Amino acid sequence: MQISAPFDYARATSVDDAIALLEKFGEESRIIAGGHSLLPMMKLRLARPEALVDINQLTELSHVTEEPDRIRIGAMTRHVELIASPVLARHFPIFGDAGRVIADPLVRNRGTIGGSLCQADPGEDLTAVCIVLDATVVLRGPGGERTLTMGDFHLGPYTTAAAHDEILTEIRIPLRPRSGSAYEKVERRVGDYAVAAAGASVALAEDGSVAEIGIGLAAVGLDERPAAAEAVLRGQAPTPERIAEAAKATAAATEPVDDLRGTAEYKRHLAEELTKRVIARAIARAKGTQA
């Protein structure tokens, strides 16, 4: 039987209350949202927080809000809600692509976008999604709020810039005209972590050239966007040859490792192929020729 080490438990009644509880319990306290990363780690005693602050009652953190120039997503928005959101389906279909391949429907009923980003698992899907969409995250702590780019927030595997008494409250994504996005993942079986996965977001200029592009991968040792690959397409007409070249450059930037999910060589092959597919699909969606 897997039982975690003992801990104190408190339910936050507001974001400020959550911050106060984190301060009260001290450095070894953790926020629990959906709990589907943290609880398994606690059961294996890979994580031994002395206290949990439960934010599941904070309904104010569960929303997808459309504004003229951006979309705001509350940190407690669950995967099932991301998939079902018509606003996200219209502006960022990448959330539907990625959401449907995260674990399984029961896990998606509990897991949250904020929890996924804060867990920063290298095989996790929504981090790659937020990176390609140029998302920023809002952290609130005792001293107030600060806004970070994904690059500044996501410091590496299992590591973020969030201080122990800070809570991720919101993800903000800029809206761009004529844009499309897509995500694709190869997994050994349904619900598993990725062998490799790729996401892309493309905004087209009026003449059909690529105004802006974001590429992001999961599970292949690439935490940042592949600048050289994006440069192949930025400002250029997205011909099949250029897309293939960008995909090749993306794969070259990865540093996958051999593990039980596959060899590094196989993962690099997947990185190239999946990147090619998602760029093409993002462009088709930007043009409105594909759902």
Place this chain on the structure above:
Amino acid sequence: MTHISVTINGQLVERDVDPRVLLVHFLRDDLGMTGTHWGCDTTNCGVCSVLLDGQPVKSCTVLAVMADGHEVRTVEGLEVDGVLDPIQQGFMEEHGLQCGFCTPGMLMTGRALLDENPHPTEHEIREAISGQICRCTGYATIVRSIQWAADHPAGITNGQAEQHAVKEEASA
């Protein structure tokens, strides 16, 4: 210890629990409700699935304290006054169980699916149960069982069940 009040199958239950107790152990060990099975303990197999506020969740990955103030529905809550829920009847009619270990979780997920989507396609049924493992590999009959329940939303009464059985015998 933390004091919690959970509505389980319509009944308000109050207990003091250690915060680290999982919902599955709270149900089975504290309340003696062993209809919910305990399997892999790693969020993979789904035999511990119950409904939390109507949505299927894996109770090995929910703390009992997290259910405080919420509604839990388990397999024990399906049958009412001796009449099986249509989803249970479906598993009987279409041979939806072999060893029975995954069955309570499958029943609850099937019930939740039909509550939300009374006429699911086969694909939607397969997706709904994709987080649960039947180690007898009896998926085809589980899918047919849920489909049967969708086709018989009111189930069948005992009298009809007899007729049904007789008719099947005659046609065999």
